Amino acid sequence: MTATPANRDPDAARQRARDIISAYVGHKGALLMALLDVQYQLNYIPETTVDDAAEILGYSQPEVWGVLSFYSDFSVGQGSDHFIDVCIDAPCHVTGARSIERAIRDAVTDSDVEVRPISCPRLCNQAPVVAYDQQWRGQLTPQTAAEFARDMGVVS
Numbered sequence: 001m002t003a004t005p006a007n008r009d010p011d012a013a014r015q016r017a018r019d020i021i022s023a024y025v026g027h028k029g030a031l032l033m034a035l036l037d038v039q040y041q042l043n044y045i046p047e048t049t050v051d052d053a054a055e056i057l058g059y060s061q062p063e064v065w066g067v068l069s070f071y072s073d074f075s076v077g078q079g080s081d082h083f084i085d086v087c088i089d090a091p092c093h094v095t096g097a098r099s100i101e102r103a104i105r106d107a108v109t110d111s112d113v114e115v116r117p118i119s120c121p122r123l124c125n126q127a128p129v130v131a132y133d134q135q136w137r138g139q140l141t142p143q144t145a146a147e148f149a150r151d152m153g154v155v156s
Protein backbone atom coordinates (compact mmCIF):
# COMPACT_ATOMS: atom_id res chain seq x y z
CA MET A 1 0.00 0.00 0.00
CA THR A 2 1.28 3.46 -0.80
CA ALA A 3 0.62 6.68 1.06
CA THR A 4 -2.71 8.29 0.43
CA PRO A 5 -3.78 11.74 1.54
CA ALA A 6 -5.54 10.07 4.50
CA ASN A 7 -2.20 8.58 5.55
CA ARG A 8 -0.81 12.09 5.85
CA ASP A 9 -3.36 13.14 8.43
CA PRO A 10 -1.09 13.08 11.48
CA ASP A 11 -3.67 11.72 13.91
CA ALA A 12 -4.93 9.06 11.51
CA ALA A 13 -1.39 8.03 10.60
CA ARG A 14 -0.38 7.83 14.24
CA GLN A 15 -3.36 5.65 15.13
CA ARG A 16 -2.73 3.42 12.15
CA ALA A 17 0.92 3.04 13.11
CA ARG A 18 -0.08 2.22 16.70
CA ASP A 19 -2.47 -0.45 15.44
CA ILE A 20 0.23 -1.95 13.23
CA ILE A 21 2.77 -1.96 16.05
CA SER A 22 0.32 -3.48 18.51
CA ALA A 23 -0.09 -6.51 16.27
CA TYR A 24 3.57 -7.39 16.96
CA VAL A 25 3.40 -7.41 20.76
CA GLY A 26 5.03 -10.59 22.04
CA HIS A 27 6.59 -11.54 18.69
CA LYS A 28 10.29 -12.31 18.40
CA GLY A 29 12.02 -9.45 16.57
CA ALA A 30 8.91 -7.35 17.07
CA LEU A 31 10.55 -3.94 16.84
CA LEU A 32 12.12 -4.34 13.42
CA MET A 33 9.14 -6.20 12.01
CA ALA A 34 6.68 -3.61 13.32
CA LEU A 35 8.69 -0.70 11.97
CA LEU A 36 9.05 -2.36 8.57
CA ASP A 37 5.31 -2.95 8.50
CA VAL A 38 4.58 0.69 9.36
CA GLN A 39 6.98 1.80 6.62
CA TYR A 40 5.38 -0.58 4.13
CA GLN A 41 1.80 0.35 4.94
CA LEU A 42 2.21 4.13 5.31
CA ASN A 43 5.23 4.56 3.06
CA TYR A 44 6.91 6.49 5.87
CA ILE A 45 7.42 6.41 9.63
CA PRO A 46 5.49 9.07 11.54
CA GLU A 47 7.76 10.78 14.07
CA THR A 48 5.34 9.79 16.83
CA THR A 49 6.14 6.16 16.05
CA VAL A 50 9.36 6.45 18.05
CA ASP A 51 7.43 7.10 21.26
CA ASP A 52 4.63 4.71 20.34
CA ALA A 53 6.87 1.77 19.42
CA ALA A 54 8.89 2.27 22.60
CA GLU A 55 5.73 2.35 24.71
CA ILE A 56 3.87 -0.50 23.03
CA LEU A 57 6.77 -2.91 22.54
CA GLY A 58 8.72 -2.07 25.69
CA TYR A 59 11.87 -0.56 24.19
CA SER A 60 13.65 2.66 25.00
CA GLN A 61 13.38 5.56 22.56
CA PRO A 62 17.12 5.37 21.74
CA GLU A 63 16.66 1.69 20.87
CA VAL A 64 13.86 2.57 18.44
CA TRP A 65 15.92 5.39 16.93
CA GLY A 66 18.84 3.01 16.66
CA VAL A 67 16.85 0.66 14.45
CA LEU A 68 15.36 3.48 12.39
CA SER A 69 18.73 5.07 11.73
CA PHE A 70 20.59 1.81 11.06
CA TYR A 71 18.44 0.65 8.14
CA SER A 72 18.10 2.65 4.97
CA ASP A 73 14.58 1.32 4.39
CA PHE A 74 13.01 3.80 6.79
CA SER A 75 11.78 7.27 5.96
CA VAL A 76 11.01 9.05 9.22
CA GLY A 77 8.65 11.98 9.38
CA GLN A 78 7.87 12.24 5.70
CA GLY A 79 4.71 11.51 3.84
CA SER A 80 5.47 11.78 0.16
CA ASP A 81 3.52 9.63 -2.25
CA HIS A 82 6.64 8.57 -4.14
CA PHE A 83 10.37 8.42 -3.55
CA ILE A 84 13.45 8.56 -5.67
CA ASP A 85 16.21 6.94 -3.67
CA VAL A 86 19.80 7.78 -4.51
CA CYS A 87 22.43 5.56 -2.90
CA ILE A 88 25.28 7.71 -1.60
CA ASP A 89 27.48 5.10 0.09
CA ALA A 90 31.09 4.66 -0.97
CA PRO A 91 30.89 2.67 -4.26
CA CYS A 92 28.07 4.86 -5.51
CA HIS A 93 29.71 8.01 -4.14
CA VAL A 94 32.94 7.42 -6.05
CA THR A 95 31.00 6.72 -9.24
CA GLY A 96 29.11 10.01 -9.14
CA ALA A 97 26.12 9.62 -6.79
CA ARG A 98 26.13 13.25 -5.66
CA SER A 99 26.09 14.65 -9.20
CA ILE A 100 23.32 12.19 -10.01
CA GLU A 101 21.36 13.33 -6.97
CA ARG A 102 21.77 16.97 -8.08
CA ALA A 103 20.65 16.14 -11.64
CA ILE A 104 17.56 14.37 -10.35
CA ARG A 105 16.70 17.17 -7.91
CA ASP A 106 17.00 19.66 -10.77
CA ALA A 107 14.83 17.52 -13.04
CA VAL A 108 12.00 16.48 -10.72
CA THR A 109 9.07 18.86 -10.72
CA ASP A 110 6.40 16.62 -9.16
CA SER A 111 5.87 17.83 -5.59
CA ASP A 112 4.55 14.39 -4.57
CA VAL A 113 7.99 12.93 -5.22
CA GLU A 114 10.72 13.14 -2.63
CA VAL A 115 14.36 12.67 -3.59
CA ARG A 116 16.25 11.13 -0.70
CA PRO A 117 19.82 9.96 -0.24
CA ILE A 118 19.99 6.45 1.15
CA SER A 119 22.52 3.91 2.32
CA CYS A 120 23.64 0.93 0.30
CA PRO A 121 20.83 -1.34 -0.97
CA ARG A 122 23.51 -3.94 -1.79
CA LEU A 123 23.52 -3.36 -5.55
CA CYS A 124 27.11 -2.10 -5.59
CA ASN A 125 28.04 -4.02 -8.74
CA GLN A 126 25.57 -1.72 -10.52
CA ALA A 127 26.83 1.50 -8.91
CA PRO A 128 25.74 4.21 -9.00
CA VAL A 129 22.14 3.18 -8.39
CA VAL A 130 18.83 5.03 -8.13
CA ALA A 131 15.29 3.80 -7.51
CA TYR A 132 11.87 5.20 -8.16
CA ASP A 133 9.49 3.51 -5.70
CA GLN A 134 11.90 0.58 -5.43
CA GLN A 135 12.32 0.19 -9.20
CA TRP A 136 16.09 0.17 -9.40
CA ARG A 137 18.35 1.38 -12.18
CA GLY A 138 22.11 1.13 -12.15
CA GLN A 139 25.25 2.38 -13.85
CA LEU A 140 23.68 5.79 -14.23
CA THR A 141 25.17 9.10 -15.24
CA PRO A 142 23.62 12.48 -14.38
CA GLN A 143 22.12 12.51 -17.88
CA THR A 144 20.67 8.98 -17.78
CA ALA A 145 19.42 9.59 -14.22
CA ALA A 146 17.47 12.63 -15.40
CA GLU A 147 16.12 10.53 -18.29
CA PHE A 148 15.11 7.87 -15.78
CA ALA A 149 13.14 10.50 -13.84
CA ARG A 150 11.51 11.59 -17.10
CA ASP A 151 10.63 7.97 -17.90
CA MET A 152 8.98 7.68 -14.48
CA GLY A 153 6.79 10.68 -15.31
CA VAL A 154 8.00 12.92 -12.47
CA VAL A 155 9.37 15.64 -14.74
CA SER A 156 7.16 18.13 -16.51
Ligand code: FES
Pocket residue numbers: 087088089090091092093119120121122123124125127128129
Ligand atom coordinates in the same frame (compact mmCIF):
# COMPACT_ATOMS: atom_id res chain seq x y z
S1 FES B 1 27.05 1.64 -2.28
FE1 FES B 1 25.46 2.07 -3.61
S2 FES B 1 24.56 0.17 -4.01
FE2 FES B 1 26.11 -0.28 -2.58
